[in-house]
Amino acid sequence: MDMYSDITLTVNGESVTRCVESRTNLVDFLRYELGLTGSHVGCEHGVCGACTIRMDGRIVRGCLTLAAQAEGAEVWTIEGVSETNEIRPLQKAFVERNALQCGFCTPGMLLTIAELMERKPDASREEIREFISGNFCRCTGYQAIVDAVEIAREKGANS
Amino acid sequence: MNEVVADRWILDRPNSYIGRSVPRPNAPRLAEGRGTFxxxxxxxxxxxxxxxxxxxxxxxxxxxxxxxxxxxxxxxxxxxxxxxxxxxxxxxxxxxxxxxxxxxxxxxxxxxxxxxxxxxxxxxxxxxxxxxxxxxxxxxxxxxxxPPVTDAETATEGETPLIHNDLGDNQAWQRKADFGDVDAAYADADHVVEETFVFGRHTGxxxxxxxxxxxxxxxxxxxxxxxxxxxxxxxxxxxxxxxxxxxxxxxxxxxxxxxxxxxxxxxxxxxxxxxxxxxxxxxxxxxxxxxxxxxxxDIHARDHRVKGKISVKNDGTITAFEIDDLTGIGPYSMYPRTSGIEANQVVNMIGGPYRFDNYRAVANVVYQNKAMMCQYRAVGHPIKCAVTEGLVDKAAKILGMDPAEFRQKNFHSDDSYPTKSAQGMPFENLSHEECMKKMLEAMDYNALKADRDAKRKDGIYRGIGFASFIEVTNPSAMFYGVGGARISAQDGATLRLDAKGNVFISTGATEQGQGMEAVISQVAATAVGVPPERLKIITGDTEHTPYGGGTWGSRAAGIGGEAVAQAGRQLRVQILEAAAAMLQEDASTLDIRNGVVVDTDTDNERISLDEIGRICYYRPDTLPDGFQAELVATKHYVPRKFPFAFTNGAQASYLEVDVETGFINLINHWCVEDCGTVINPLLVDEQIRGGVVQGLGGALWEECLYDDQGQMLNANMADYLVPMAAELPDIECGHAVSPTSDSDLGAKGAGEAGTCGAPAAVMNALNDALSPFDARMTSMPFTPKKVLQALNKI
CATH class of the missing domain: 3.90.1170.50 (Aldehyde oxidase/xanthine dehydrogenase, a/b hammerhead)
Structure with missing residues (x-):
């Protein structure tokens, strides 16, 4: 494999072309090359979920994906889905319910939940817990997060 | 002790934000990934x-x-x-x-x-x-x-190699305590109950x-x-x-x-x-x-082996506690707080909720070739709580008493304060009885017992476990300062009215996600009389905040918050002096409400804060001769009447043990605690829940596993098990409110209560579930393997 790779991809709706070290993982590329520091690095071995981003419509671990693998892909990060207001009700519910404390897991948690809400809009509390069980939150104990999903869903249905 | 009376002016302010679930001002930014880590x-x-x-x-x-x-x-x-x-x-x-x-x-x-x-x-x-x-x-x-030193039990034995030759041995510290007459209490007791407890090493x-x-x-x-x-x-x-x-x-x-x-x-x-x-x-x-x-x-925490004893009378009276604590702290004592504090807390707080006069303790703190050990959330508390509550449960069982009833019989009663623990720790005002009562109601204890008993007949093994606790918060200089640590015990706040009538607040307290900025804004808004959206909080910068201690030991709200309350009141006085000069009024007839100066009696609006700012900064020439407006106020606060503000609470766990697999299913968890004045109920409850879950982690999953060569075997997130969403129950919170008289605000800390009591509650619930099998477990974490071993299945 070459030491460097030329890649072109779409990030948050903008086309991006860069030459990267082939070993660069996607979350490091987003953070240090593009300055999208909303995606966080928690474990670098695919367990904690802090680096969760959306690639071609599905959530992936940014630490287990190489930037080079994102060639031609459509990538969305917390910055992008915030600016499009796509997950605004969920973010509002997180704030209202205090479903974030330090906020380090929050971007990955939100993108994970956004996918759940699309795939299974009527998920039970147990199913919500199961779906986010790959996202480590040290602060909240998760109950507020589950509550926030329900609040966002309720408000979404009433809006 | 002389009665101390605090001035609760801040609880009587109009348009008060104290006690309201105000959202955190910094949360929306974090929820958009716009934080700066x-x-x-x-x-x-x-x-x-x-x-x-x-x-x-x-x-x-x-x-x-x-x-x-x-x-x-x-x-x-x-x-x-x-x-x-x-x-x-x-x-x-x-x-x-x-x-x-x-x-x-x-x-x-x-x-x-x-x-x-x-x-x-x-x-x-x-x-x-x-x-x-x-x-x-x-x-x-x-x-x-x-050759490495790994086993704390043999760390100080003669043939064990020395980690630091200059120290002469591997003993870091020994603390002994002896109050009353434990031997006489044992001689006079109907039962002396013993148990050994082990607390695994875990990390943050x-x-x-x-x-x-x-x-x-x-x-x-x-x-x-x-x-x-x-x-x-x-x-x-x-x-x-x-x-x-x-x-x-x-x-x-x-x-x-x-x-x-x-x-x-x-x-x-x-x-x-x-x-x-x-x-x-x-x-x-x-x-x-x-x-x-x-x-x-990172520092590791816990890693204690405690041999405990309790003596009781047949009428259910506790007469003595005794412990022998051994803890391994790695190769150095951590600077500047030392790695002796956790053992010290354990010695100081065993038996905390209960009346007894006789107490003896020895704690040995030893060096070993493992990662350094030091203070982590609820320092020493999960240990002293689990030892106390494990012994209490075992004694209740031997006496044939209901565990809740046995606790209630031995609590420091709610009308007995101020009082002291057997170790001489001063308790200002605690509420063990009220917390237990509220929790039993929330649990529907009798119905829960009936459910447990009915299920046992079907071969389903459920258990109920209690933990009452005390907790150290709002530490004064007695915690570190008296020992020579240069960690500020006091905290300060500077409030400044700007030319637009907004208020800048600089505080020595710091934010790590617990919601300190919200608490500070609520206190400032209430003390000054402005809505929170007109506040700007400055924190975490040694060049721009008053010298302070930061955030630890459940001190940010109780100490940092009180400094903000006092500075806010002072700024209000100063703003009203300026307003009085402008209005040709007596300042004592004016107040600030919702960002406007009003007549105190009638609420009649007189002048807005932005107008005061404009005049003071841009047109001071229009003010009376000799009047200089002062629109910055700084106040500091440190607890002086009590070395710590003890808080208290009760937790309970309801769980089910699969006796075939050893898996433990947490069904429900309750916590009723008393942190004095509750500034923000939402944030307090979330501190409790997050803390409970950290306690559950140490009780059930988390352990830094080492081999005999001092190699950590599970130093990654796949093998070191942290609590994840799927295995956790919802946690029900409740409160009693006993404000401290050491401050006007009356707030005590809330950040560590959850972690303090959860392991003990789970341990007691587990042992209740296992009681039909004559099995008892006291070595955390309670892994499925250990459960099956306790059941003699492997």
Whole structure:
């Protein structure tokens, strides 16, 4: 494999072309090359979920994906889905319910939940817990997060 | 004790925000990924550090060959311990009030030998972190492997090797306590009940790992450090001292911090080394611990073995407690708080909720070749609580009493305060009876017992477990200051009215996600009389906040908040003096409500704060001769009447044990606690829930597993099990309210109560579930394997 790779991809709706070290993982590329520091690095071995981003419509671990693998892909990060207001009700519910404390897991948690809400809009509390069980939150104990999903869903249905 | 009466003016303010679930002002930004954590900071010409870490628990450094590493393109420096030691002084983690505690000098990089697996030994600095890691792999260290000390039980025995020859033995500290007459109590008792409890080593696993960016500017000898520590002023003092810099030329900035829980309150050698690298290279240097480094580089906690005894009478009266605590703390006592505090807390607080007169304790704190151990959320509390509550449950069972009833019989009654514990700790006002009563109601205890009993007939083994507890919060100088630690016990707040009528608040308290900024804004809004949206909070910067202690020991709301309350009241007085001058009124007839000066009696609006700001700053010529408006107020606060504000509470767990697999299913968990004045109910409940879950982690899953060579076997997130969403129950919270008279606000701390009681409640519930099998478990974490062993199935 070459030491460097030329890649072109779409990030948050903008086309991006860069030459990267082939070993660069996607979350490091987003953070240090593009300055999208909303995606966080928690474990670098695919367990904690802090680096969760959306690639071609599905959530992936940014630490287990190489930037080079994102060639031609459509990538969305917390910055992008915030600016499009796509997950605004969920973010509002997180704030209202205090479903974030330090906020380090929050971007990955939100993108994970956004996918759940699309795939299974009527998920039970147990199913919500199961779906986010790959996202480590040290602060909240998760109950507020589950509550926030329900609040966002309720408000979404009433809006 | 003389009765102390606080002035509760702040609870009687119109338009009060105290007691309201006001959302956190900093939360929306974090929810959009717009936080600024340390790793988000990039400076021009910034370099990246990493460390070559010892692969051995105990090994002499014979030689270091950095040549191959230095030759790698992109590498700027490879720094050995000898080179680093030229520019800094070592530190020793002792405090004088822990009489007899001893430790060895610790350097940023160890001079002679590595004393735990994972200790940073050689620094590598390069243009990128990846290159630094490539180079680190090329550093050749010739090691002489030494026999490690791993077992705390044998650490001080004669044949065990010494970790630090100069100390003479591996004993860090011993604390003894003896109150009343324990032997006479035993002789007089109907039962003396014994149990041994084991608490596994675990660690904090903050999702954001430790990190810093150090930037030394040589011409002014100015050091600026962006750091995710909880105590910026403490770090400022230590870095200035150890690098022989002027303290006012060391600036420490903490922006967003991704969780801390006591992990980020210590002096880590690799962080000091990173500062040293910036001083040497005269360039900014970033170091962010990766997760593998965090498991062996962050402090670990707990790791106690406690032999406990309780004596009781047949009528259900507790007459004595006794403990023998042994804890292994790694190879050094952590600076500056020491690694003796956890054992000290255990000794000080055993039996806390209960009336008894006789108490004896010995705690041995020993060195070992494992990662350093120090204060983590609810320091000592989960241990003293589980030992106390485990003994209480066992005694109740022997007496044939209901565990709730036995506790209620022995509590310090709610009308008995002020009083003291058997150890002489002053209790100002606690509410064990009220908390237990409320919790039993919330649980529907009788129905729960019926459910448990009915299910047992079907071969389903459920258990109910209780834990009552006391908790140290709002620490005064008695905690660290009296022992010589330069950690501010008091905190300050400066409030400033700007020309638009908004208020800037600088506080020494810091935010790591617990919601301190919301609490500060609620107190300031109430004290001054403005809506929270007109406030701007400045925190975490030694150049722009009053000198303070930061956030630890459940102090930010109770101490930092009280300083804000007092400064807010003072600023209101000063604003009203200006308003009175403008209006030709008596200031005592005016108040500020919702950002407007009003007549106190009628609420009639007189002048807005933005108008006052405009006149004071732009048109002071229109004010009466001789009147100078003062629109900045600073106040400080430290608890003086009590060394700590003890809080209390009760927790209960309802769980089910699968006796075939050993798996434990948590069904429900309750916590009713008393943190005095509740400033923000939403935030308090979430502190409780998060704390409970951290306690559950230590009780059920989390353990730093070591082999007999001192190798940590599960130093990654796949093998070290943290609590995840699927295995946790919802947690029901409730409150009693006993404000402290040591402050006007009356708030005590709330951040550690959950962690304190959860392990004990789970342990007692587990043993209740196992009671049909004559099995008892007291060694945490309670893994499925241990459950099956207790059931003699494996």
């Amino acid at each position: 340390v790793d988000d900071i990039e400076l021009k010409r910034m370099l990246h550090a990493t460390y070559v870490r010892s692969p051995y628990a105990h090994a002499r450094i014979k030689s270091i060959d950095p040549a191959a590493a230095k030759a790698l393109p992109g590498v700027v420096a490879v720094v050995t311990p000898q080179e680093m030691a030229k520019i800094h002084d070592p530190w020793v983690g002792v405090l004088t009030h822990l009489e007899g505690i001893k430790s060895a000098p610790q350097y940023a990089l160890p001079l002679e030998k590595a004393t735990w697996q994972g200790e940073a030994v050689v620094a590598v600095v390069a243009n990128t972190r990846a290159t630094a890691e490539d180079a680190a792999a090329l550093v050749e260290i010739d090691w002489e492997v030494l 696993v903050c999702l954001e790992s430790r990190g810093l960016v150090a930037d030394f500017e040589p011409s002014e000898e100015q050091l600026t450090v962006w750091h995710n520590n909880q105590c910026p002023h403490m770090v400022q003092n230590i870095l200035a001292d150890k690098f022989r810099l002027e303290e006012h030329k060391v600036r420490v900035i903490t922006r967003d911090v991704g969780g801390s829980f006591g992990i980020k309150v210590h002096t880590y050698a690799d962080e000091v080394a990173t500062v040293g690298l910036s001083i040497m290279l005269k360039r900014p240097v970033k170091y962010i611990a990766d997760r593998l480094e965090s498991f062996v580089g």
